[in-house]
Amino acid sequence: MSEPLVIQSLKEKRAEIHGRIVAYQAQIAQAQHDLAHINAAIRLFTDPDHQRVRYLVSHGFFRKGEISDICVRHLRTGAGLTTRDLAERVMCERKLDVSDTTLRNSVVFKVVQALRHAMRRRLVRMVEKRKGMCVWAPGNAITLYVASSPSSSG
Structure with missing residues:
Protein backbone atom coordinates (compact mmCIF):
# COMPACT_ATOMS: atom_id res chain seq x y z
CA MET A 1 0.00 0.00 0.00
CA SER A 2 1.14 3.45 -0.77
CA GLU A 3 1.33 6.21 1.78
CA PRO A 4 -1.31 8.85 1.87
CA LEU A 5 -0.56 12.07 0.04
CA VAL A 6 -0.43 14.04 3.29
CA ILE A 7 2.35 11.79 4.70
CA GLN A 8 4.39 12.09 1.48
CA SER A 9 4.05 15.86 1.49
CA LEU A 10 5.11 16.06 5.14
CA LYS A 11 8.18 13.85 4.52
CA GLU A 12 9.20 16.02 1.55
CA LYS A 13 8.77 19.16 3.64
CA ARG A 14 10.82 17.54 6.45
CA ALA A 15 13.65 16.73 4.01
CA GLU A 16 13.55 20.28 2.62
CA ILE A 17 13.74 21.84 6.10
CA HIS A 18 16.49 19.42 7.15
CA GLY A 19 18.49 20.45 4.07
CA ARG A 20 18.11 24.11 4.97
CA ILE A 21 19.19 23.42 8.57
CA VAL A 22 22.34 21.65 7.33
CA ALA A 23 23.13 24.60 5.03
CA TYR A 24 22.53 27.07 7.88
CA GLN A 25 24.81 25.03 10.18
CA ALA A 26 27.57 25.22 7.56
CA GLN A 27 27.07 28.98 7.31
CA ILE A 28 27.16 29.28 11.11
CA ALA A 29 30.40 27.28 11.26
CA GLN A 30 31.98 29.58 8.64
CA ALA A 31 30.71 32.66 10.49
CA GLN A 32 32.18 31.35 13.77
CA HIS A 33 35.51 30.78 12.02
CA ASP A 34 35.47 34.32 10.59
CA LEU A 35 34.51 35.75 13.98
CA ALA A 36 37.43 33.99 15.67
CA HIS A 37 39.85 35.60 13.20
CA ILE A 38 38.30 39.04 13.68
CA ASN A 39 38.59 38.65 17.47
CA ALA A 40 42.25 37.64 17.13
CA ALA A 41 42.93 40.70 14.98
CA ILE A 42 41.26 42.95 17.54
CA ARG A 43 43.39 41.40 20.31
CA LEU A 44 46.53 42.20 18.32
CA PHE A 45 45.71 45.89 18.54
CA THR A 46 44.21 46.04 22.03
CA ASP A 47 46.19 43.48 24.08
CA PRO A 48 48.95 45.29 26.02
CA ASP A 49 51.30 42.31 25.68
CA HIS A 50 51.20 42.64 21.89
CA GLN A 51 51.47 46.42 22.02
CA ARG A 52 55.20 46.29 22.88
CA VAL A 53 57.30 47.94 20.26
CA ARG A 54 59.41 45.46 18.34
CA TYR A 55 62.77 46.89 17.39
CA LEU A 56 64.54 46.14 14.19
CA VAL A 57 67.93 47.69 13.74
CA SER A 58 67.81 48.75 10.15
CA HIS A 59 70.19 50.43 7.79
CA GLY A 60 71.22 53.84 8.97
CA PHE A 61 70.84 53.06 12.67
CA PHE A 62 74.61 52.76 12.97
CA ARG A 63 77.13 54.73 10.95
CA LYS A 64 79.11 52.80 8.37
CA GLY A 65 81.91 50.89 10.09
Whole structure:
Protein backbone atom coordinates (compact mmCIF):
# COMPACT_ATOMS: atom_id res chain seq x y z
CA MET A 1 0.00 0.00 0.00
CA SER A 2 1.14 3.45 -0.77
CA GLU A 3 1.33 6.21 1.78
CA PRO A 4 -1.31 8.85 1.87
CA LEU A 5 -0.56 12.07 0.04
CA VAL A 6 -0.43 14.04 3.29
CA ILE A 7 2.35 11.79 4.70
CA GLN A 8 4.39 12.09 1.48
CA SER A 9 4.05 15.86 1.49
CA LEU A 10 5.11 16.06 5.14
CA LYS A 11 8.18 13.85 4.52
CA GLU A 12 9.20 16.02 1.55
CA LYS A 13 8.77 19.16 3.64
CA ARG A 14 10.82 17.54 6.45
CA ALA A 15 13.65 16.73 4.01
CA GLU A 16 13.55 20.28 2.62
CA ILE A 17 13.74 21.84 6.10
CA HIS A 18 16.49 19.42 7.15
CA GLY A 19 18.49 20.45 4.07
CA ARG A 20 18.11 24.11 4.97
CA ILE A 21 19.19 23.42 8.57
CA VAL A 22 22.34 21.65 7.33
CA ALA A 23 23.13 24.60 5.03
CA TYR A 24 22.53 27.07 7.88
CA GLN A 25 24.81 25.03 10.18
CA ALA A 26 27.57 25.22 7.56
CA GLN A 27 27.07 28.98 7.31
CA ILE A 28 27.16 29.28 11.11
CA ALA A 29 30.40 27.28 11.26
CA GLN A 30 31.98 29.58 8.64
CA ALA A 31 30.71 32.66 10.49
CA GLN A 32 32.18 31.35 13.77
CA HIS A 33 35.51 30.78 12.02
CA ASP A 34 35.47 34.32 10.59
CA LEU A 35 34.51 35.75 13.98
CA ALA A 36 37.43 33.99 15.67
CA HIS A 37 39.85 35.60 13.20
CA ILE A 38 38.30 39.04 13.68
CA ASN A 39 38.59 38.65 17.47
CA ALA A 40 42.25 37.64 17.13
CA ALA A 41 42.93 40.70 14.98
CA ILE A 42 41.26 42.95 17.54
CA ARG A 43 43.39 41.40 20.31
CA LEU A 44 46.53 42.20 18.32
CA PHE A 45 45.71 45.89 18.54
CA THR A 46 44.21 46.04 22.03
CA ASP A 47 46.19 43.48 24.08
CA PRO A 48 48.95 45.29 26.02
CA ASP A 49 51.30 42.31 25.68
CA HIS A 50 51.20 42.64 21.89
CA GLN A 51 51.47 46.42 22.02
CA ARG A 52 55.20 46.29 22.88
CA VAL A 53 57.30 47.94 20.26
CA ARG A 54 59.41 45.46 18.34
CA TYR A 55 62.77 46.89 17.39
CA LEU A 56 64.54 46.14 14.19
CA VAL A 57 67.93 47.69 13.74
CA SER A 58 67.81 48.75 10.15
CA HIS A 59 70.19 50.43 7.79
CA GLY A 60 71.22 53.84 8.97
CA PHE A 61 70.84 53.06 12.67
CA PHE A 62 74.61 52.76 12.97
CA ARG A 63 77.13 54.73 10.95
CA LYS A 64 79.11 52.80 8.37
CA GLY A 65 81.91 50.89 10.09
CA GLU A 66 80.82 51.96 13.57
CA ILE A 67 79.98 48.46 14.79
CA SER A 68 83.24 46.92 13.59
CA ASP A 69 85.25 49.84 15.04
CA ILE A 70 83.64 49.35 18.46
CA CYS A 71 84.16 45.58 18.32
CA VAL A 72 87.80 45.80 17.22
CA ARG A 73 88.50 48.30 20.00
CA HIS A 74 86.99 46.00 22.63
CA LEU A 75 88.77 42.94 21.27
CA ARG A 76 92.15 44.66 21.46
CA THR A 77 91.72 45.32 25.19
CA GLY A 78 91.22 41.75 26.36
CA ALA A 79 90.63 38.09 25.68
CA GLY A 80 88.26 36.69 23.10
CA LEU A 81 84.64 37.78 23.35
CA THR A 82 81.48 36.15 22.08
CA THR A 83 79.20 37.80 19.57
CA ARG A 84 76.61 38.46 22.29
CA ASP A 85 79.22 40.09 24.56
CA LEU A 86 80.30 42.35 21.73
CA ALA A 87 76.70 43.22 20.88
CA GLU A 88 76.06 44.19 24.50
CA ARG A 89 79.15 46.41 24.50
CA VAL A 90 78.01 48.05 21.27
CA MET A 91 74.61 48.66 22.86
CA CYS A 92 76.21 50.14 25.99
CA GLU A 93 78.28 52.55 23.91
CA ARG A 94 75.18 53.65 22.01
CA LYS A 95 73.21 53.88 25.30
CA LEU A 96 70.66 51.27 24.21
CA ASP A 97 68.67 49.07 26.59
CA VAL A 98 70.67 45.84 26.95
CA SER A 99 67.79 44.10 28.75
CA ASP A 100 65.55 44.38 25.66
CA THR A 101 65.94 40.92 24.15
CA THR A 102 64.43 41.80 20.78
CA LEU A 103 66.72 44.78 20.32
CA ARG A 104 69.74 42.82 21.52
CA ASN A 105 69.07 39.99 19.05
CA SER A 106 68.79 42.51 16.25
CA VAL A 107 72.11 44.09 17.23
CA VAL A 108 73.70 40.62 17.48
CA PHE A 109 72.88 40.01 13.82
CA LYS A 110 74.37 43.37 12.87
CA VAL A 111 77.51 42.55 14.87
CA VAL A 112 77.87 39.20 13.09
CA GLN A 113 77.65 40.93 9.71
CA ALA A 114 80.16 43.59 10.73
CA LEU A 115 82.61 41.03 12.15
CA ARG A 116 82.45 38.86 9.05
CA HIS A 117 83.39 41.88 6.94
CA ALA A 118 86.14 42.77 9.42
CA MET A 119 87.38 39.18 9.26
CA ARG A 120 87.87 39.51 5.50
CA ARG A 121 89.98 42.59 6.15
CA ARG A 122 91.86 40.63 8.86
CA LEU A 123 90.87 43.06 11.60
CA VAL A 124 89.37 40.21 13.64
CA ARG A 125 89.48 36.43 13.59
CA MET A 126 87.06 33.80 14.79
CA VAL A 127 88.75 31.67 17.45
CA GLU A 128 86.06 29.03 18.05
CA LYS A 129 82.38 28.36 18.34
CA ARG A 130 81.20 27.87 21.89
CA LYS A 131 77.58 26.78 22.47
CA GLY A 132 76.56 28.13 19.07
CA MET A 133 78.26 31.49 19.66
CA CYS A 134 81.37 32.61 17.82
CA VAL A 135 84.31 33.70 19.95
CA TRP A 136 86.24 36.55 18.37
CA ALA A 137 89.79 37.85 18.86
CA PRO A 138 91.79 40.67 17.29
CA GLY A 139 93.15 39.91 13.84
CA ASN A 140 96.60 40.11 12.31
CA ALA A 141 95.98 43.10 10.10
CA ILE A 142 98.82 45.48 9.46
CA THR A 143 97.86 49.10 9.76
CA LEU A 144 99.87 51.54 7.72
CA TYR A 145 99.97 55.19 8.56
CA VAL A 146 101.13 57.71 6.01
CA ALA A 147 103.26 60.44 7.50
CA SER A 148 103.42 63.64 5.59
CA SER A 149 106.91 64.64 4.60
CA PRO A 150 108.03 68.22 4.19
CA SER A 151 107.94 69.16 0.56
CA SER A 152 111.29 69.94 -0.95
CA SER A 153 111.05 73.38 -2.36
CA GLY A 154 114.08 75.15 -3.67
